[in-house]
Amino acid sequence: MEYNTQRDKIVIMDYGRNVYKLVQYAKTIEDRTKRTQVAEAIVNVMAQVNPHVRDQADYRQKLWDHLFILAGGDLDVDTPFEVQHNESVQFDPRQMTYSNSNIRYRHYGRYTEKMLMKIAEYPEGEEREALTDEVAQDMKRKYMAWNNDSIDDKVIKDQIERMSLGRVVMGDEREIVLPAITGAQPQDMMDRRKKKKKKNK
Numbered sequence: 001m002e003y004n005t006q007r008d009k010i011v012i013m014d015y016g017r018n019v020y021k022l023v024q025y026a027k028t029i030e031d032r033t034k035r036t037q038v039a040e041a042i043v044n045v046m047a048q049v050n051p052h053v054r055d056q057a058d059y060r061q062k063l064w065d066h067l068f069i070l071a072g073g074d075l076d077v078d079t080p081f082e083v084q085h086n087e088s089v090q091f092d093p094r095q096m097t098y099s100n101s102n103i104r105y106r107h108y109g110r111y112t113e114k115m116l117m118k119i120a121e122y123p124e125g126e127e128r129e130a131l132t133d134e135v136a137q138d139m140k141r142k143y144m145a146w147n148n149d150s151i152d153d154k155v156i157k158d159q160i161e162r163m164s165l166g167r168v169v170m171g172d173e174r175e176i177v178l179p180a181i182t183g184a185q186p187q188d189m190m191d192r193r194k195k196k197k198k199k200n201k
Contacts, residue, residue, distance in 0.1 A: 011069055014050045023070045026077075036077040043067055104163055107146045108139055113163050120167035132168055136160060136176045 010020050022042050029035040043063045046053075053059045061081045068075055068083050103110055115135050122128040136156055143151050157170045170176075 012066055015046050015066070015070070016049060019046055019049060020070055023067060023075070027071060027075055032076065032078075035075075039067060039075065039077040039079075105159060108142055108159075108163075112139060112142075116160060116164040116168050120164050129174075132160070132170060133174075133176070136170065137178055140176050140178060 007017070008020075010017065019042065022038075022045070026035055026038045026042060029038060043060070046063050046066065047059070053062060056062060064079055064081050064083050103113065105112075112135065115131075119128060119131050119135065122131065139156050139159065140151060140153075143156070153176045154172075156176055157172075157174075161169050
């Protein structure tokens with residue numbers, strides 16, 4: 001069995017291993033006319049494999065450039081363009097950076113923490129309480145989505161306090177009541193609509 005680690009490194013990964021093999025095969029063809037025909041066919045395949053290249057105005061030029069780069073600059077064929085096969089061109093994608101900071105409760109997500117910290121900046125009053133209730137309801141929904149068991153409001157309140165570093169506190173007297181619509185199951189709602197339609201008929 002042949003592993004990728006044992007194969008030649010591909011300079012441009014966008015076209016895959018099979019296109020690379022076709023290019024290497026084209027280099028072995030002795031007849032120049034046939035070699036040129038095969039090269040043209042490979043360029044057409046490259047356009048199909050990587051279709052977003054076709055959005056560019058000079059995409060045919062770019063495909064021929066890529067063909068020669070895949071061939072290591074060693075491909076003697078007639079080309080419709082003046083090919084530039086600069087092997088120093090970098091095709092490696094930039095590495096994405098991820099935040100290394102920990103999320104205390106992953107099932108709530110980072111934005112829940114951010115919202116609570118933002119709420120902590122609000123002065124005491126109705127607006128702050130209303131925003132806290134909205135976040136608490138959202139947390140309760142998310143908890144119930146991950147767990148079939150019911151949850152005590154005190155658990156949510158304790159988590160809000162921890163996530164906000166003690167800056168947002170919900171009193172024991174406040175309830176976390178989900179709007180009635182969230183309690184209805186999608187299938188129940190669909191059944192009700194069907195019954196309504198039948199009545200109207």
